[in-house]
Amino acid sequence: MKTILMVVGSFREKSLNRQLAHGIERRIGDRATVRYLAYQDLPPMNQDLEHADGTEDPVVARVRAEVAAADGLWIVSPEYNSSYPGHVKNLIDWLSRPIIPMDYKTPLPIHGMPVAISAAGGGRKGAGMAEKLTELLRFVRFAEPTQPSCLMGYGAEAMKTNVLTISPEVEELIGAQVEAFLSAIGA
Numbered sequence: 311m312k313t314i315l316m317v318v319g320s321f322r323e324k325s326l327n328r329q330l331a332h333g334i335e336r337r338i339g340d341r342a343t344v345r346y347l348a349y350q351d352l353p354p355m356n357q358d359l360e361h362a363d364g365t366e367d368p369v370v371a372r373v374r375a376e377v378a379a380a381d382g383l384w385i386v387s388p389e390y391n392s393s394y395p396g397h398v399k400n401l402i403d404w405l406s407r408p409i410i411p412m413d414y415k416t417p418l419p420i421h422g423m424p425v426a427i428s429a430a431g432g433g434r435k436g437a438g439m440a441e442k443l444t445e446l447l448r449f450v451r452f453a454e455p456t457q458p459s460c461l462m463g464y465g466a467e468a469m470k471t472n473v474l475t476i477s478p479e480v481e482e483l484i485g486a487q488v489e490a491f492l493s494a495i496g497a
């Protein structure tokens with residue numbers, strides 16, 4: 311069974327993006343194993359923490375191991391100021407670093423790794439986030455994010471209720487993205 315690692319770009323308890331991730335997980339059903347990456351405790355990138363005393367920060371080590379064990383990463387993220395949240399950048403920065411000091415030749419687990427981007431956003435449905443995240447993922451050499459991407463508007467009501475409603479149209483988009491991603495990871 312292939313494993314998909316969900317990265318929710320919001321740490322908010324009632325996150326609409328986490329609800330979207332759960333909707334995607336429901337659609338995946340039993341066709342792949344879905345895990346959620348816990349990365350709230352990841353330290354801000356600091357090169358002094360890399361390979362300090364030959365040992366790695368334990369959270370960095372766990373996060374790297376979880377990513378390495380996955381067949382693909384699915385990032386479901388809000389848009390912050392027309393881009394991705396800073397903690398998503400911090401995660402990608404850590405994942406982009408060599409595991410052996412100064413070794414820039416050995417391929418990293420993220421190189422060529424299938425990746426998908428989804429969003430529950432405001433008026434622009436997270437399009438600014440998706441565009442900039444695609445650029446970042448390309449730079450650090452993930453595979454090209456699968457298309458189509460489910461970028462949905464959460465609507466004014468969800469801002470008050472914190473309940474995400476997935477319309478039949480969005481469900482269809484999720485279905486198309488799930489098919490593309492399962493095919494990309496060979497599930």
Ligand SMILES: Cc1cc2nc3c(=O)[nH]c(=O)nc-3n(C[C@H](O)[C@H](O)[C@H](O)COP(=O)(O)O)c2cc1C
Nearest residue numbers: 320322325326327328388389390391392431432433
């Ligand atoms: C710092 C910050 C910047 C934001 N910038 C944008 C933005 O540029 N575009 C947008 O649609 N929503 C923006 N929002 C609103 C978020 O999309 C909204 O709060 C959303 O519900 C967050 O996702 P979550 O429910 O998964 O936490 C911003 C929110 C924050 C906290």
